[in-house]
Amino acid sequence: MTTRQFCTATWLVLASVFCQKAHSQSAPDSTRFTYSTLASGFDEPMQMAILPDQSILVAERKGALRLYDAKAKKLGTVAHLNVFSGIEDGLLGVAIDPGYEKNNWIYLYYGLGGERHISELARFEYKNGTLDMSSKKVLLEVPTQRTYCCHSAGYLTFDSKGLLYLSIGDNTNAEEIEGHNPTDERPGRQLSDGQGTSANTNDLRGKILRIKPEANGTYAIPDGNLFPKNGEEGRPEIYVMGCRNPFRMSVDAKNGFVYWGDVGPDTEVPAEEGRLSYDEINQARKPGFFGYPYFLGANEVFPKYDFETKKEGPGQDPAHPVNNSPNNTGIKNLPPAQPAWIWYGKGPSKRWPLVGKGGASAMAGPVYYSDLYQDAPYKLPEYYNGKLLIYDWIRKWMMAVTLDEQGNYVSMEPFLPQLKVVAPMDMQIAKDGAVYILAYGTNWFAKNTDSGIIRVEYSEGNRRPIAVAHVSETVGAVPMKITLSANGSKDFDQNDKLTYTWTIGKTKLKGKESAYTFTKPGTYDILLTVTDSQGAQGTTTSQVKVGNAPPKVGLTTLSNQSFYWDDQEFDYKVSITDKEDKPIVKERVKVSFHYLPFGKDLASVLSSGDEDARFANTKKFYSTLDCKACHTMETRSIGPALNEIATRYAGQKDAKTKLAEKIITGGSGSWGSYPMPPHPDLSPEKAEEITDYILSLNQKHNSLPLQGKQLLGSHKGKGTEGAYVLQASYTDGGTKTASPIRTSKHVVLRDPQIEMEDYSDGNVGVVIATLNTGYVSYISNIRNGKYVRYDDIDLNQIRSIKLRLQEHGAGGIIEVRTGGKDGPLIGSLNVNPGKLDDLKTGWKDVAISLKPTKGKHDLYFVFKNPASPYPLFHIDKMLFGK
Incomplete structure (x- = not known):
């Protein structure tokens, strides 16, 4: 274990320039290095x-x-x-x-x-x-x-x-x-x-x-x-x-x-x-x-x-x-x-x-x-x-x-x-x-799933294939059927043909895709061996735990699951089943509903099953820092455990300010004399955000009932960046052969106004907000055949979309489609032409009526005017309406 154990709120920044080489050889082709994780899950x-x-x-x-x-x-x-x-x-x-x-x-x-x-x-x-x-x-x-x-x-x-x-x-x-x-x-x-x-x-x-x-x-x-x-x-x-x-x-x-x-x-x-x-x-x-x-x-x-x-x-x-x-x-x-x-x-x-x-x-x-x-x-x-x-x-x-x-x-x-x-x-x-690298993993004094032995090979001639395994389920009850796929595997030598072998104990399965059923509880290693036509092999190992089925958490609502509107009610119903827990233990159920002032990208953070939605983004940011080199969650390292800190400062009025200041300025004496270094690169806001997260670890929160309604009013006067989060989870009791498993589901409701430049995919241009644009950013260079896509939009109860656009160009048609650029058409709008040389053309609001559509869809805006090679118009933002 190393001992340079100081917390810092800065992250690693590597310079992009390389130092002078001692000779004129160029760096080797990176594709000629292949990597394989031989084993993982070590305990320090x-x-x-x-x-x-x-x-x-x-x-x-x-x-x-x-x-x-x-x-x-x-x-x-x-x-x-x-x-x-x-x-x-x-x-x-x-x-x-x-x-x-x-x-x-x-x-x-x-x-x-x-x-x-x-x-x-x-x-x-x-x-x-x-x-x-x-x-x-x-x-x-x-x-x-x-x-x-x-x-x-x-x-x-x-x-x-x-x-x-x-x-x-x-x-x-x-x-x-x-x-x-x-x-x-x-x-x-x-x-x-x-x-x-x-x-x-x-x-x-x-x-x-x-x-x-x-x-x-x-x-x-x-x-x-x-x-x-x-x-x-x-x-x-x-x-x-x-x-x-x-x-x-x-x-x-x-x-x-x-x-x-x-x-x-x-x-x-x-x-x-x-x-x-x-x-x-x-x-x-x-x-x-x-x-x-x-x-x-x-x-x-x-x-x-x-x-x-x-x-x-x-x-x-x-x-x-x-x-x-x-x-x-x-x-x-x-x-x-x-x-x-x-x-x-x-x-x-x-x-x-x-x-x-x-x-x-x-x-x-x-x-x-x-x-x-x-x-x-x-x-x-x-x-x-x-x-x-x-x-x-x-x-x-x-x-x-x-x-x-x-x-x-x-x-x-x-x-x-x-x-x-x-x-x-x-x-x-x-x-x-071959170069072997031993990885310790993320957490100190702990068994880490991301620890392991990594083997690095360089090959001038035939290169080993790279084995990538996808296992449909990694935990489950007996019997447990899984499907196996090697679709991510590849070989940089284009003419090589690959064969695939899966090894589970004494059983060997052939094929790029396969299936297997476990009939006994236990922890099993699954070895994928990918062999090219010249006999070179790449391997990777995955682990499956059999003996405890994850709980199933259901979350249903009649309301829209993408957006919130002023003073509307959001209804919900949570259902929980578990193969081993009969009946469900009430104390293991957690249902919460919060409004978070900053909700952008929250859904992707919560997909990892975070326990407390309020601090999901904070935990994500905290994980990028090296503070964990000093502080673990439960046990004392060089610095105190986070739970220790939360317990000591529980109920103190000035705890948030005091801890945030100490994170930035550093010091010693509170937990012994080992110095905590200063973190001047961390803003006071970020330091307080981290402090809030740490102090929350000592707080108990009552669970909401499994069914109910929540009034959507907390967002008013707080801008458009916030989000409501309904989260439901259940942690089962485990079995004699398997540890407890937690399953969670969530719904994130965001403001119905979306900036057009926040698309998931597309081929238009974006004009950045400056003094010349009146500090408005918008999509531009919209020509015939171009599109933008917005993912996972719930269209339930959505009757129209209001667009703020500028008739600055040849004009054309805006088509709203689901599922693809050629998917079902649910709405369209004709946009009049405007003068290309008139930079003072104003913004106007226009509405597109939508066909009634249920469920979540990827939403495509497709722009058309086959008669014109020129830009058609500009669009600033859109507002979904009931």
């Missing part, structure tokens, strides 16, 4: 290890060691270790021995469960899907503190010489640093002093270790580490020190350079780029001290802060750092501090604009060399030869960094920007040249 995946047969071991933080079986294309569980998974500890690292094909050794790094506060680096024998627990050999024990969060790191990797590297975080209190670096030397505050870990030569935390594993389960110290092998100056295992949270690292296979991402602090100390809160990508060409907690970035100096007097003094000299802390058990005179290689803060970076802004968790992947993959079928193109791949867990980007022959930074550019990875956690290259 931390690191992966690619086995010789392309199967993949994945370490999950809570202790599970998972296996993706490449042959069976299934995800299983190998073992579940007893680990301490509090704070950010747990099962953090997994790596296979370079001689795995002969010795079957794997290495795991984890917080040991129980009373001993240590983390273990241990070797096990893993063979044929089984982890032999009796084969355990503990190579190394690292004493830790489990009182304060955070910084565990825990990544494992080997270099080309068979040396094992382990990154370990500083394990220092990140919450009570008062806007400074953690150097609290007061008695009893040793857990808040990084000088006792990162800058302590006799402590393994805040370091990258390098050892040589031995056959008997011990290790030797290789030549060339930072300190002598006799330990007189410091622990001889240390290769790099002065790290905060060296979360992800790699070793250059050719020159041995070590690269790692160090996740930075949140401080209030002024710096060259904003505050001294940089994340770093570091390069170690040799062993060294990389500055923390005294320096950051290009050796920018932290002032010496006295936590007792709250006063700042002169900082350290990077050339001669001295550790005089009473918590230091190592040498005092440290090696010269090495500057970071790439560094960036929360704001836009002047040096590296592509990295964007906001929350950050910098990580380093491998350096790619073409000649290491000579015969690999999916190796990356020569364009990437010698480039370092880096990525950011929070900002969700991946970059390729170009180096010169000496290993100096030249430029960076987006790597696979078309691939949207949700929180990239690990990146490795397999022996066949």
Whole structure:
């Protein structure tokens, strides 16, 4: 788990320009990259290890060691270790021995469960899907503190010489640093002093270790580490020190350079780029001290802060750092501090604009060399030869960094920007040249459906097909019949013919479309394999849960379901049935009716089944922010849970203003000393909107009856942008084998006036509102045969449409049709010609009478005048009338 956990109300903005390339090769054709999700639904995946047969071991933080079986294309569980998974500890690292094909050794790094506060680096024998627990050999024990969060790191990797590297975080209190670096030397505050870990030569935390594993389960110290092998100056295992949270690292296979991402602090100390809160990508060409907690970035100096007097003094000299802390058990005179290689803060970076802004968790992947993959079928193109791949867990980007022959930074550019990875956690290259990416998923400390193993292939010749599966139902009761479709699958090689195979357990089905019936409850993986005429295959896996039928919620009305009119009544009737719940449990029914001042696009947001329509748009906006890096809904992370906040501030009159101000200005002290950074890019209105949403989590709302009427009067005097929302939902009780399921239905009523430029589809022009148009926007360049379409309009009780138009052109006919440009004609209007050169032609209102029509339809306005090649007229807006 990374620890750069600050909330921000800004979203990732990547610059659209690319940095200078080190050579003249053009970027590869993006269509030659194919992607497949091999497995998903992990519970906090931390690191992966690619086995010789392309199967993949994945370490999950809570202790599970998972296996993706490449042959069976299934995800299983190998073992579940007893680990301490509090704070950010747990099962953090997994790596296979370079001689795995002969010795079957794997290495795991984890917080040991129980009373001993240590983390273990241990070797096990893993063979044929089984982890032999009796084969355990503990190579190394690292004493830790489990009182304060955070910084565990825990990544494992080997270099080309068979040396094992382990990154370990500083394990220092990140919450009570008062806007400074953690150097609290007061008695009893040793857990808040990084000088006792990162800058302590006799402590393994805040370091990258390098050892040589031995056959008997011990290790030797290789030549060339930072300190002598006799330990007189410091622990001889240390290769790099002065790290905060060296979360992800790699070793250059050719020159041995070590690269790692160090996740930075949140401080209030002024710096060259904003505050001294940089994340770093570091390069170690040799062993060294990389500055923390005294320096950051290009050796920018932290002032010496006295936590007792709250006063700042002169900082350290990077050339001669001295550790005089009473918590230091190592040498005092440290090696010269090495500057970071790439560094960036929360704001836009002047040096590296592509990295964007906001929350950050910098990580380093491998350096790619073409000649290491000579015969690999999916190796990356020569364009990437010698480039370092880096990525950011929070900002969700991946970059390729170009180096010169000496290993100096030249430029960076987006790597696979078309691939949207949700929180990239690990990146490795397999022996066949494919790039594997481990995605953590959206929510912290949670099992995420959007977590997974992504395989990326590049092909110069025949390309693998891309498998896309559509499953008609993903949850249901026994028996459960589903239909399967591979219609979205494709192959970029035009002459390839595709065949389709569906695998469900031991059953195999053929065909682009198929069907299957489940007769037993359980969770099933459905594997789609798409094979081209040359034998290349693409796969994708879907999951189906059988054993509980979703509730059925019906919502009927005699009223129009698209629009509201002044002081009309909206009648409704809700019906609920559930296969398992008999009778329906009244307390699980929720019916609500609200007027929302801003209702545009609300229907698309509510289609996901949002619990409270009032905050549907707010939740959608909130999901685009990285505040969830600090705050989960139910459980405390670095920041409090949203429900905690709602409970604390319930009933306080000034809570809304206070919280909104804090979101914008930042601060600390309310929930501990871990600082909440400011969010100056967020408007007061947006901050209050988020605050309203959070405070609502503690409020109880009574449900309306299943049948009734609602007066439509709340909109009057509030413009045309608002909407009424009637929402009904039911959450069933689940079954012994399946979790509860919630089903909801809604009706959104909007103002009957629609601006013509708000069409869903069409081929007319739009004139934007300016001073010259009287601040009116309208559709223009309306010629013979052109059209506009408006989706899902309920025509029940609609008798006419009033158009505001301008007779500025050749004139013609407006046809109103349903279902298509040639669909049934339900109304038409002749528009007189006007003078093309008369820009003062006024707007006028005209009405189109409609044939009585029931139900919802896509509404087409088709414009005709076969005799004229010129524009016909302009239209501003329309008003639906009863």
